[in-house]
Amino acid sequence: MTAETAVGTIGGRAAKFRTCQFTGLKVDTAAQTLIKVNAVAAVIFLLLGGVMGLLVALTRWPAVHLLPAELFYLVLTGHGANVLLFWIIFFEVAVLYFASAILLNSRLATPKLAWLAFLLMVAGAVLANVAVLRGESSVMFTSYPPLMAEPIFYLSLILFAVGTLIAVGIFFATLVIAKEEGTYEGSIPLVTFGALTAAIIAVFTLASGAIILIPTLLWSVGLISNIDPLLYKVVWWGMGHSSQQINVSAHVAIWYMIAALLVGAKPLSEKVSRTAFLMYILFLQLASAHHLLAEPGLDPSWKIVNTSYMMYLAVVGSMVHGLTVPGSIEAAQRRNGFDKGMFEWLRKAPWGHPAFSGMFLSLVMFGFIGGISGVVLGTEQLNVLMHNTLYVPGHFHGTVVAGTTLAFMAATYLVLPLIFQREIVWPTLAKWQPYLFGIGAGMISLFMMGAGTLGMPRRHWDITFSDAVIGYEPSAGAFLMMGLNGIGALLASVGGAVFILVVVGTVLFGKKVQSGHQLTFPLHAGGGKAASEYGSHATTKLPGTAVLVAIFFVSFVLYYFINWKYLSELWLFR
Amino acid sequence: MSDTQSEETGPAERQEPIPMMQRILDSPFLLLFLGVVVPTVLYTIWGVMEVASIPLAQ
Ligand code: HEM
Ligand SMILES: [Cu+2]
Numbered sequence: 247m248t249a250e251t252a253v254g255t256i257g258g259r260a261a262k263f264r265t266c267q268f269t270g271l272k273v274d275t276a277a278q279t280l281i282k283v284n285a286v287a288a289v290i291f292l293l294l295g296g297v298m299g300l301l302v303a304l305t306r307w308p309a310v311h312l313l314p315a316e317l318f319y320l321v322l323t324g325h326g327a328n329v330l331l332f333w334i335i336f337f338e339v340a341v342l343y344f345a346s347a348i349l350l351n352s353r354l355a356t357p358k359l360a361w362l363a364f365l366l367m368v369a370g371a372v373l374a375n376v377a378v379l380r381g382e383s384s385v386m387f388t389s390y391p392p393l394m395a396e397p398i399f400y401l402s403l404i405l406f407a408v409g410t411l412i413a414v415g416i417f418f419a420t421l422v423i424a425k426e427e428g429t430y431e432g433s434i435p436l437v438t439f440g441a442l443t444a445a446i447i448a449v450f451t452l453a454s455g456a457i458i459l460i461p462t463l464l465w466s467v468g469l470i471s472n473i474d475p476l477l478y479k480v481v482w483w484g485m486g487h488s489s490q491q492i493n494v495s496a497h498v499a500i501w502y503m504i505a506a507l508l509v510g511a512k513p514l515s516e517k518v519s520r521t522a523f524l525m526y527i528l529f530l531q532l533a534s535a536h537h538l539l540a541e542p543g544l545d546p547s548w549k550i551v552n553t554s555y556m557m558y559l560a561v562v563g564s565m566v567h568g569l570t571v572p573g574s575i576e577a578a579q580r581r582n583g584f585d586k587g588m589f590e591w592l593r594k595a596p597w598g599h600p601a602f603s604g605m606f607l608s609l610v611m612f613g614f615i616g617g618i619s620g621v622v623l624g625t626e627q628l629n630v631l632m633h634n635t636l637y638v639p640g641h642f643h644g645t646v647v648a649g650t651t652l653a654f655m656a657a658t659y660l661v662l663p664l665i666f667q668r669e670i671v672w673p674t675l676a677k678w679q680p681y682l683f684g685i686g687a688g689m690i691s692l693f694m695m696g697a698g699t700l701g702m703p704r705r706h707w708d709i710t711f712s713d714a715v716i717g718y719e720p721s722a723g724a725f726l727m728m729g730l731n732g733i734g735a736l737l738a739s740v741g742g743a744v745f746i747l748v749v750v751g752t753v754l755f756g757k758k759v760q761s762g763h764q765l766t767f768p769l770h771a772g773g774g775k776a777a778s779e780y781g782s783h784a785t786t787k788l789p790g791t792a793v794l795v796a797i798f799f800v801s802f803v804l805y806y807f808i809n810w811k812y813l814s815e816l817w818l819f820r
Numbered sequence: 821m822s823d824t825q826s827e828e829t830g831p832a833e834r835q836e837p838i839p840m841m842q843r844i845l846d847s848p849f850l851l852l853f854l855g856v857v858v859p860t861v862l863y864t865i866w867g868v869m870e871v872a873s874i875p876l877a878q
Contacts, residue, residue, distance in 0.1 A: 421848055433846050442848055446855035453856070454864065476874075480867040484859065520845050527851055531859035535867070544870050552863055 261353035266664060267761055269507070269774025272429075273665075277347035277354035281340045281665050283364055285658065286753070288336035291371060292651075293746050295328025300739045303690065307732030308709065308725055315707045319384040322705065324375065326387030330489075330646060331406065332371040337654045338444065338496050339363070339413040340661070345441035345499065346420035349778045352429040355419035363412035370406025373398055386705060388486065391462065391473040400463035404456070411452045417445045433780045436513050436520065437506070440499025443523045444492045450531055451492060454484030476543050487534035493646055494564070495526055497608065497653035501571045504605040504656060506777035508596055510770040511578035514570050516782045522570075525563030533557040536624035540633045546626070553624050561621060568613045568798065573791040577783055582770075589790050599767045604656025604680035611684065612649030615691045618802050619644060628809045631816065637698025644691035647738070652684055655745055662749070663765055668756030673766045676748045683741025689734025697727035 262275040298321045304312040305321075313321060347354040354360065376398070377383045383395035421442070424430060434442070458481040464470045502519070505511035513519045535552035538544055579591030596602040619641040622628050632638065662670055670676050702709060702724045709728070711718045759765075770776070844850060 418848065418852070433842065439845070442851070443855075446848075446852045449852060450856050450859055474871065477868065477871045480871060481864065484864050488859070517841070521841075524845065524851070527855040528858050531855070532863050534859070534863055538867075543874050544867065548866055548870050552867075556862065 263353075266774070267763075268664065268765065268769050269777070271348055271774055271778060272351040274347050274353045276357035277343050278665055280354065280357060280360050280364065281343050281348075281661070284336045284340040284343070285661055285665075287364070287368060287371070288333050288340065288654075289658075289746060289749050291328045291332035291336065292742070294375070295325050295330075295333055296739065296742045296746075298322075298325035298328060300735055301325075303732055303735030305707065306709070306728055307735075308728050310732060316381070316384070318707045319386065319705075320378060320381055323384045323386050324378045327374055327378065328371075329651075330387065331403075332367075332374075334493055334646070334650060334654070335406075335410055335489075336367065336371075338448075338492060339367070339410065341496050341500065341657070342413060342417040342441055342445060343420075344661075344665075345438045345503075346417050346424065349435055349438050350420070350424040350430045351778070352420055352424035352427065355416050355423050359412055360416050363409045363416065366409030366412070367406050368409075370402045370404070370409060373402035373405065377402055388482065389462070390482075391465070391475050391478050394466050397463060397466045400459050400466060404459050404463065407452050407455050407459070410448065414445050414448045414452070417441070430778070431780070433516075435778050435780055436516060437499050437503040437777055439520055439523055440495055440502060443526050444495035444499065446527050447488055447491045447495060447531060451485050451488040454481055454488065458482045458485065476541060479538060479541065480544075483534040483537045484531070487537060488531045490642070490646065491526065491530040491533075493650040494530070495523065497612070497650045498523075498564075498567050498571075500653045500657045501567070501605055501609055502574075503777050504601050504660065505571060505575050505578070507660060507769050507773035508599060508602050509575055509578045509582060510772045510776045511574040512776050512781055512783035514573050514577060514782060514788075515784055516780060518566060519570050522563040522566035525559050525566075529556045529560040530563070533560065533624060536629070539624075539626050539629040549626055553626065557624065561617075564613075564617060568609070568617070569791065569795050571609055572794055573788045574783070576788050576791045577785045578770075578776075580785075580787070581783075588793065592790055598677050599659075600676045600680050601656045601659040601767065603677075604652050604659070604684070607680055607684040608649050608652040608656065611652070611688050611691070612645060613798060614801060615688060615695075616641060616644030616646075616649050618805055619695060621802075622806060622809050625806075628813060631809060631812055632698050634704055635698035636694045636702045636704045639704050640691050640694030640696070640698055643687060643694065648684065648687040648691055652680065652687060655683065656680060658745075658749060659767065660769075662752045662756065663759055663767070666753055666756070667759040668752050669759055669763070670748065670766055671751040671756050672748055675744055676767075679741055679744045679748060681741075682744060683738055686734050686736070686738025686741050690731055690738055693727045693731035693734055697724050697731065700724040700727065702728065 263272045264275060265271070266273055301313060301321050302318065302325050304310045305318045343354060343360070346352065377396055378399070380396065383399040385393045385395045385399070389395060389399075421434070421438075433439075458478060461470055462473055462478070465473045502511075502513065532552040535544075535549055536557070539549055539553065575595065576591045579595060584590045584594040595606070619637070623632060623638065623641055659670065659676065662668055698704070700721055700723050702720055709720055709724075838846075
């Protein structure tokens with residue numbers, strides 16, 4: 247990347263640009279700084295939340311049982327908030343700024359407001375940690391009433407949400423500016439469209455959050471006497487579930503981006519991929535109802551409309567991306583000359599590039615672990631098998647850890663050289679990091695699912711029920727799963743620690759990337775163009791992808807029906 | 821828009837009408853409207869009505 251910056255005045259604001267030597271993109275330096283600070287904040291909260299995750303897992307490991315009960319629930323609350331809110335959303339704000347200003351060669355709308363958004367988010371995130379650590383707000387991620395946290399807990403989340411909403415607004419404003427100033431041709435690129443999907447879902451998410459958290463704050467202050475728990479759950483999950491769909495949209499956009507930058511992949515069909523994102527915009531948020539399938543107060547028709555008919559359209563959207571992302575990689579790799587046989591394209595893919603390996607592992611694990619288990623949990627009848635067991639955290643560690651977090655880590659390996667303009671330090675460590683973290687994340691997901699299938703409850707400190715009036719001893723298999731989960735947690739934590747080490751080392755000590763620099767982990771020559779321009783590369787010669795997709799479908803169908811079989815054994819009609 | 825990668829699409833070529841679906845996909849604020857209204861009606865409003873219609877215990 248060149249050091250020179252050009253100064254231009256557009257729309258009244260003097261914006262400084264530099265031209266990226268690897269992608270040819272114009273980079274607004276104000277946007278660049280904002281991407282940096284948001285990414286740094288994200289990584290700090292990942293560190294904090296990751297340590298808490300390890301403490302939680304070590305407590306649930308029967309042989310270790312680390313923390314006392316009160317501290318367990320405190321740390322569990324902190325874990326959920328730091329990783330699922332702060333790590334993910336700070337990173338998503340960076341993604342929004344990148345996908346708008348950078349990919350569209352535009353200036354970022356109102357960097358000043360973007361700084362305000364950032365400060366609000368930091369204040370919210372710090373305050374939330376203070377609230378949790380004070381020990382009177384161990385309400386866990388869902389914070390269901392009648393559990394009540396201290397007022398500053400709700401206030402901190404509201405501050406964070408307001409900051410995020412401003413950032414989302416800046417994304418939309420940047421789209422408008424880029425269009426008016428004609429910084430791109432035709433339609434926005436697919437990656438930006440994916441980010442747009444995330445931003446749209448974010449608006450509904452934040453609105454739901456405001457509607458429920460403001461009254462809850464007033465309740466904890468004492469101005470409202472009562473919050474109806476079921477009403478709370480309905481509105482809260484409009485936020486709690488939809489925010490996960492922001493993650494899905496953002497990490498799918500990142501899959502497309504990494505595929506474009508590293509192997510020059512173009513979408514197989516812009517039309518099909520965009521329609522899949524449209525399915526997300528319209529239907530993904532309805533699936534919030536799958537968290538309420540076990541609630542007696544809600545009508546089955548509401549549950550079924552929201553979790554079946556409509557939601558399956560969104561699942562189809564995910565399956566389309568699951569097909570077109572590897573498909574576009576296969577097509578690009580065949581164009582790159584790896585055209586032999588069924589799988590040369592995959593074998594010769596850049597597996598030593600941490601952005602690629604992270605992205606591909608994220609794709610596979612999100613589909614096989616998070617995706618399949620999500621459809622099973624989201625089926626009203628099957629849900630009773632696993633409701634409130636460890637299967638649920640198993641499922642969502644498959645989506646937000648093995649899927650989203652790994653994809654964001656992969657993207658970081660591009661953000662470091664392209665935005666921070668630093669060469670990645672310790673490339674060998676970096677090369678192994680996605681495998682370490684990915685395998686660990688896959689293990690915790692699978693073993694928590696296994697334990698849940700055997701009836702192990704979630705959020706439970708004493709799984710031996712030692713002081714319960716009616717005793718219950720989980721099976722030996724369930725204990726085994728908890729131990730294996732602990733080992734997976736150690737592995738994931740090592741992978742996470744290596745990630746933090748490489749990021750911090752690179753930001754502080756990485757060699758400055760000068761003009762003419764050769765990257766240790768290079769991009770594809772046409773990558774910048776492939777990521778930032780509209781256009782498909784249609785082909786049907788995708789035998790490898792066809793095989794992968796067939797394996798997926800067989801696994802999916804088998805696993806789905808196995809669960810129906812379990813269900814039939816639960817209630818025997820004689 | 822053309823569906824091939826490398827074809828130059830100069831302004832002169834863009835005379836033909838843009839398909840309806842593409843116009844929808846090119847309108848971020850229309851999409852925003854749909855993405856907020858659909859879940860608000862089908863999920864939130866309907867769901868809250870369900871809760872509100874549960875009779876109170878005597
Ligand atoms: C080192 C990596 C991680 C480990 C070892 C880990 C482990 C765990 C464990 C053991 C639980 C408690 C399950 C229970 O008792 O119910 C948990 C809960 C949770 N984890 Fe993680 N996790 C990790 C990373 C993450 C990441 C990266 C995210 C989000 C992006 C995440 C999100 C959550 C959430 C939302 C909960 C639920 C909190 C609650 O029930 O209130 N975890 N995690
Ligand atoms: Cu959900």
